[in-house]
Amino acid sequence: IAKSDRQLALWNIGISYIAFIIGTFCGLLQVFIRNDKLQLPKFLDYYQILTAHGVLLALVFTTFFIFAFLIAGMSKTLGSFGPRVRFFLWLGLWVTAIGTTLATAMIISGEASVLYTFYAPLKASGWFYVGLALLIVGTWFTSFALLGHYLVWKKQNKGKFSPLFAYMTVATLLLWIIACLGVVTTVLFQYIPWSFGWTETINVELSRSLFWYFGHPLVYFWLLPAYMAWYVVMPKIIGTDVFSDSLARFSFVLFILFSFPVGFHHQLTEPGIDSFWKFLQVVLTFMVVVPTLMTAFSMFATFETSGRKKGATGLFGWFKKLPWKDVRFTSLFIAMLFFIPGGAGGIVNASFQLNELVHNTLWVVGHFHITVGTPVAMTFMGVTFWLVPYLTGRTFPKYLQKLAHIQIFSWAVGMLLMSTAQHLLGLLGAPRRTAYSGYNGHESALEWFQGILSNHVTMAIGGTILFFSAMLLVYIVANLMFVTPKAATEEEAVEFPIAKSDTSHTAKLLENWGLWVGIALALILMAYAMPLTEMIQHSPPGSRGFITW
Ligand code: HAS
Numbered sequence: 001i002a003k004s005d006r007q008l009a010l011w012n013i014g015i016s017y018i019a020f021i022i023g024t025f026c027g028l029l030q031v032f033i034r035n036d037k038l039q040l041p042k043f044l045d046y047y048q049i050l051t052a053h054g055v056l057l058a059l060v061f062t063t064f065f066i067f068a069f070l071i072a073g074m075s076k077t078l079g080s081f082g083p084r085v086r087f088f089l090w091l092g093l094w095v096t097a098i099g100t101t102l103a104t105a106m107i108i109s110g111e112a113s114v115l116y117t118f119y120a121p122l123k124a125s126g127w128f129y130v131g132l133a134l135l136i137v138g139t140w141f142t143s144f145a146l147l148g149h150y151l152v153w154k155k156q157n158k159g160k161f162s163p164l165f166a167y168m169t170v171a172t173l174l175l176w177i178i179a180c181l182g183v184v185t186t187v188l189f190q191y192i193p194w195s196f197g198w199t200e201t202i203n204v205e206l207s208r209s210l211f212w213y214f215g216h217p218l219v220y221f222w223l224l225p226a227y228m229a230w231y232v233v234m235p236k237i238i239g240t241d242v243f244s245d246s247l248a249r250f251s252f253v254l255f256i257l258f259s260f261p262v263g264f265h266h267q268l269t270e271p272g273i274d275s276f277w278k279f280l281q282v283v284l285t286f287m288v289v290v291p292t293l294m295t296a297f298s299m300f301a302t303f304e305t306s307g308r309k310k311g312a313t314g315l316f317g318w319f320k321k322l323p324w325k326d327v328r329f330t331s332l333f334i335a336m337l338f339f340i341p342g343g344a345g346g347i348v349n350a351s352f353q354l355n356e357l358v359h360n361t362l363w364v365v366g367h368f369h370i371t372v373g374t375p376v377a378m379t380f381m382g383v384t385f386w387l388v389p390y391l392t393g394r395t396f397p398k399y400l401q402k403l404a405h406i407q408i409f410s411w412a413v414g415m416l417l418m419s420t421a422q423h424l425l426g427l428l429g430a431p432r433r434t435a436y437s438g439y440n441g442h443e444s445a446l447e448w449f450q451g452i453l454s455n456h457v458t459m460a461i462g463g464t465i466l467f468f469s470a471m472l473l474v475y476i477v478a479n480l481m482f483v484t485p486k487a488a489t490e491e492e493a494v495e496f497p498i499a500k501s502d503t504s505h506t507a508k509l510l511e512n513w514g515l516w517v518g519i520a521l522a523l524i525l526m527a528y529a530m531p532l533t534e535m536i537q538h539s540p541p542g543s544r545g546f547i548t549w
Helices: 003-034 046-078 083-108 126-156 165-195 202-236 243-257 275-287 288-310 317-321 327-350 352-358 362-369 371-390 399-425 458-481 512-537
Strands: none
Touching: 003 046, 003 083, 003 243, 003 371, 046 083, 046 126, 046 165, 046 202, 046 317, 046 371, 083 362, 126 165, 165 202, 165 243, 165 512, 202 288, 202 327, 202 371, 202 512, 243 275, 243 288, 275 327, 275 512, 288 317, 288 327, 288 352, 327 352, 327 362, 327 371, 327 399, 352 362, 352 399, 352 512, 362 371, 362 399, 371 399, 399 458
16 A cells, blocks of 8 residues: 555554553553552552553554554555545544543543543543543544545446445444444533533433443444454455355444444443333344354354365364464454353343343453453454554564464463453452452452452453563564564565455445435434433433533
8 A cells, every 4th residue: 555545554553552551551550459469659549540541442542543454454445545535534643642642641630530431420621521522523534534535436436346344444434423423412512511610510311321322332343343354354364255245244234223222231220211211222232243143153154164175174174274373363363262252241231130230340341351352452463463564564573473472372361361350250249440449448358259260369460461461562563663674575575464255246235325324323213312302301400411501
């Protein structure tokens, strides 16, 4: 891809890894605070570190990395960006970066210890919300620029299917833009006026609902780029084609339809929402499981097809034929394995009654570490191993590949230990987001949890392994960015792996975005119009929703 497009992607990756370094360090502090082995200095607070950890890893690292991947892939599959698209991509990058810096500065100065979910009644400095608003506006510049690039391509290639990577990028961006409407509304019309003191109160239930309208599709905004790597990159790495182009496209369409009308499954214990609406959204949550099951089916079919091509026989013969020494493959494969318990835990969370047991416990922390923290993050690591050298034109020498293997295995071991401990501790009743052990002079509650795995020490060991793995990754990234020799020949050059996808049986309807967005909006109206109206109507006197204010 063109040099200037590479620069754009590289800057996004660079910022994402700066956030990764600070975020993982905060994670290390976290496990030792919970283990009662670390007392923070007076000027630092547990919730401040927790907020920095969540915001920098879950929001900043992911967002910048995702846009790097999408920018590189769009330039690769649809051709170089024109000057206008490029201008808006740079603008998007800088506005997002300024927003991130402002929000991070507020967290570091102790003015925004409101956690990465930042909803009311916790209140931060108004500048934190301004930073968040800028962050989102910046990503919109980038998103619309990429959508514009797609439209130009469509105009020049009338009647043709867009390449699978570009199609999936459009689906991901549409999901992101529609999701952001909720958080933008609440930040602009509720949080900013409230935190700057222009309004006295805030309609808490409404603000939380608007947040979770955004919060759940947010997790699929993280997941879909990982799925892109699974669907498009993985087959190429293992020497085969995309298993089914239409299945892949349809699974992304299903995410557009069912990612939104499900946010209440994060609010099942909140009293301000009628059970009927909660139940409806629980049912719809089970619909959003379907595209993941389709993805699992497609992945196994891809593995089998590739194995059989290489001469595998028997039911599981293909397993041995997978390229186990190729770190681009192993990282993605382990990422997928983690999603089996990760997704199963999601089903537990989403089950109305079971949620009573796990809500607000460490179980939920365990859940998101084996969803976003492993399947997603480890896929991004696997992508990093070829994307960075591809963009810098450098090589990926053997010794770094070995280190990369150590890095992903240690990440897997660390995550396994830490998240198993978190799940078990959660079931035993350990709360999340609480520096409760010996906190505020109370006696330590740690003696409740003395199992081999259900133990804060296990969690701390896992967390420490993870931190060392993270630092190893940063070392590899720095080498691939600045140190390893430039590729002298085509053989040495690292490729951008994109598998062939046969569109001859793909239905034209799948690229009718108007239709899918229309159905998604109808589902959103069905799930949200009534309950949100009730929240606005029944808000207590003096509490201002965004309409009554
Ligand atoms: Fe979740 C809370 C429900 C998936 C992230 N989730 C969270 C939070 C985060 C998060 C960050 O219903 C915490 C928010 C907070 O701080 O309060 N989640 C689900 C459900 C799914 C799900 C139903 N979550 C994810 C993904 C995430 C993520 C993906 C990040 C990327 N989650 C919940 C609920 C809560 C929640 C409640 C609120 C809890 C509470 O009370 O607070 C589904 O998408 C899961 C679908 C997956 C499956 C698993 C089957 C998987 C199979 C294999 C997949 C493997 C593949 C590869 C595709 C049904 C069969 C195949 C190849 C191989 C080699 C295996």
